[in-house]
Amino acid sequence: MIQKLSEHDREKLQESLAHSGQKVTAQREIVFAVLLAKRDHPTVEDVFQRARESMPGLSLATVYNCLETFVGCGLVRQVNHERESTRYCPNLAPHAHFRDEATGHVHDIELPPEIIQSLRSILPPGFNSETIEISFHGRSQESAPRSTSN
Amino acid sequence: MIQKLSEHDREKLQESLAHSGQKVTAQREIVFAVLLAKRDHPTVEDVFQRARESMPGLSLATVYNCLETFVGCGLVRQVNHERESTRYCPNLAPHAHFRDEATGHVHDIELPPEIIQSLRSILPPGFNSETIEISFHGRSQESAPRSTSN
DNA sequence: GAATGAGTTGGAATGATTCCAACTTGCAAG
DNA sequence: CTTGCAAGTTGGAATCATTCCAACTCATTC
Numbered sequence: 001m002i003q004k005l006s007e008h009d010r011e012k013l014q015e016s017l018a019h020s021g022q023k024v025t026a027q028r029e030i031v032f033a034v035l036l037a038k039r040d041h042p043t044v045e046d047v048f049q050r051a052r053e054s055m056p057g058l059s060l061a062t063v064y065n066c067l068e069t070f071v072g073c074g075l076v077r078q079v080n081h082e083r084e085s086t087r088y089c090p091n092l093a094p095h096a097h098f099r100d101e102a103t104g105h106v107h108d109i110e111l112p113p114e115i116i117q118s119l120r121s122i123l124p125p126g127f128n129s130e131t132i133e134i135s136f137h138g139r140s141q142e143s144a145p146r147s148t149s150n
Numbered sequence: 151m152i153q154k155l156s157e158h159d160r161e162k163l164q165e166s167l168a169h170s171g172q173k174v175t176a177q178r179e180i181v182f183a184v185l186l187a188k189r190d191h192p193t194v195e196d197v198f199q200r201a202r203e204s205m206p207g208l209s210l211a212t213v214y215n216c217l218e219t220f221v222g223c224g225l226v227r228q229v230n231h232e233r234e235s236t237r238y239c240p241n242l243a244p245h246a247h248f249r250d251e252a253t254g255h256v257h258d259i260e261l262p263p264e265i266i267q268s269l270r271s272i273l274p275p276g277f278n279s280e281t282i283e284i285s286f287h288g289r290s291q292e293s294a295p296r297s298t299s300n
Numbered sequence: 301g302a303a304t305g306a307g308t309t310g311g312a313a314t315g316a317t318t319c320c321a322a323c324t325t326g327c328a329a330g
Numbered sequence: 331c332t333t334g335c336a337a338g339t340t341g342g343a344a345t346c347a348t349t350c351c352a353a354c355t356c357a358t359t360c
Contacts, residue, residue, distance in 0.1 A: 023326090025338065044316080059340045064317070077259055080199070080232055083348075084160075084326065096269075109272060118265060127248055127257070129288035133268070138279035173357095175307065208307045228333070229339080233317075235347060304359080313350070324339070330332095 002033045002054045009036060016021075020073045023038065030055050031066040032075070041079055041087040041097075041106040079106060081135065096134035100142060107140065152183045152204045159186060160242040163225065170223045181216040182225070182240075190236040191229055191247075225230050229256060231285065246284035250292060259286065 005013065009035050034050045035042070042050070050065045052061050067088055070076040076117050078086040087106060089097075092117060096109040111134070119132055155163065163182050164174050184200045185192070191198070198213045198235060217238055220226040229237040231249050239247075244266060246259040261284070269282055 023337070025325095027339070054300035055339085061318090061341070062265070064341055065339075078158075080230065080237060082228070082230055083158060083233070083316090085235065086233060096272075098273065100258060107277070109274070109277075115268060115272060118268065122246075122265060123248065123286065124259070126291035127259075127286070127288065128290070129248065131287045132281075133285045133287070135283045136269075136273065136277070136279035137281045137283070138277065140278070141276035144198065172307070177308070208311085211310070211349090212308055215308075233347095302360090304356105305356105306356090308355070309351105309353085310356080311351090316347095317345080319344070320340105320342090321335105322340085325337085327337105328333100328335085330334100 002030060002050060004039050004105070005029055005033050009033075016073045016075045017069070018147045020068060022073070027051075027055065027058060027062050028066050028069070030058070031063060032070065035070075035088055039090065039108075041089050043085040043087050045085065047088065080122060081106070081137075094137060098136040098138070098140065100140045101137060102139050103142065105142065109134075109136065109141075152180060152187050152200060155183050155186070159183075166223045166225045167219070172219060172223070175206065177201075177208060177212050178216050178219070180208070180239065181213060183218065185214065185220075185226060185238055185240045189240065189258075191239050193235040193237055197238065223254055231256070231287075246286060248286040248288070248290065250290045251287060252289050253292065255292065257292075259284075 009032070010024070010029070013029065016029070017024055029127060030051045033054075034047050038050070044060070044063055044067060047067065048058070048060050051058050051063065067076070069089075071078055074092075075090065077089045077091070079089050079097055081087070081097075088109070093109050094111045095112075096111050098107040098109050099105075100107070116132065119134075120129065123129060151299050159182070160174070160179070163179065166180070167174055179195060180201045184197050186244050188200070194210070194213055194217060197217065198208070201213065202208050217226070220238075221228055224242075225240065227239045227242070229247055231237070233246075239258070241258050241265065242260045244263075246261050248257040248259050250254075250257070270279065271278060
C-alpha cells in the first residue's frame with residue numbers, strides 16, 4: 001500500500017500540473033506517489049499493479065494518461081531500453097542509466113556537469129541538442145552474493 | 151535498385167557470417183547491400199521496400215531474420231529511439247546518434263575515445279559496462295535553407 | 301537421388317501502446 | 331440548487347512493430 005504524498009511532493013505535483021493547465025486528481029496523486037515510493041524504474045504495468053492496491057478501480061488507460069501527463073510537465077522521465085516496455089523515473093537530476101543485463105534492473109548513474117559539457121562539445125556546428133540520453137549496458141555486482149566477511 | 155556488394159563487402163559479410171556458423175544467401179547479400187547503399191538508418195520496413203526492388207519475392211520475415219543475424223554477428227548496430235521502429239546502422243566505428251526532431255533523421259556523431267574513457271570512469275565500482283549508448287535529441291540545420299550568400 | 305539442415309516464407313499470434321466513445325466529476329453561471 | 335461545461339477517467343477495441351510457427355525450398359552430403 002502506497003503512502004500518501006508528503007505536503008512537499010503534493011505541492012510539486014500541483015505546481016507542475018498547474019503550470020501546464022492541469023489539475024491534481026486522486027488518480028494522479030496515487031500514480032505520482034507510486035513513482036516516488038519505489039524508485040526502481042517501474043513499467044506502466046508495475047505502476048498499475050502498485051497503484052491498484054490503493055485504488056482498485058484505477059484503469060490501465062489512466063495510468064498511461066497520468067504518466068504521459070507527468071512526462072509532459074517535466075515531473076518524470078521516460079527510460080527506454082531497446083524495445084522493452086517503457087519505464088518511468090522521478091529522478092530529475094541529470095543522470096545516465098545503467099542496465100544490468102543479468103537482472104534487468106536499471107540504476108541511475110550521476111552525470112557530472114563537465115561530462116555533459118564535453119559531450120555537447122563533440123556535436124558538429126549546426127547541431128543543437130536539448131537532451132542527451134546515455135545508457136550503459138553490462139553487469140553490476142548487485143546480485144552477486146556479498147562477501148560474507150562484513 | 152541496389153548495387154551488388156563490392157568484393158570487399160561480400161568478404162566482410164562472408165567472414166562475419168562464417169564466424170558464427172552461418173552462410174551467405176542471396177537474401178542476406180541484398181539486405182546487407184541495402185544497408186550499405188544508403189546509410190540513413192532505415193527501419194525494417196525501409197529495408198524491406200528497398201530490397202524488394204531487387205528481389206520481389208523477399209519476405210518481411212526474412213528481412214527481420216537477416217537483420218537479427220547481422221546484429222548477432224556484429225555487422226550492424228540497432229538504433230532505437232523512444233518506442234519508434236528499430237533502425238539499422240552499418241557504421242561500426244564508435245559513434246553516438248543525433249536525432250533531429252524536426253525531420254526525424256538520425257545522424258552519426260563521431261565519439262572520441264577520451265569521451266568514452268571519461269564516461270566509463272563515472273561508473274561506480276562494481277559496474278562493468280560492455281556498451282554505452284549515447285543519443286542526442288534536438289534540431290540540426292540540415293533542413294534549414296542554407297545562407298544564399300555562399 | 302534421398303536425407304539432412306539451414307534458410308525462407310506468409311500468416312497468425314503477441315504485447316505494448318493508443319484510440320475512442322461513454323461516463324464521471326467538480327465547478328461556474330444562471 | 332441544477333444545468334452545462336470542460337477535464338479527467340474508463341474499458342474495450344484498434345494499431346503496429348515484432349515474434350512465432352509450420353510448411354516449403356534449396357544446396358550438400360552420403
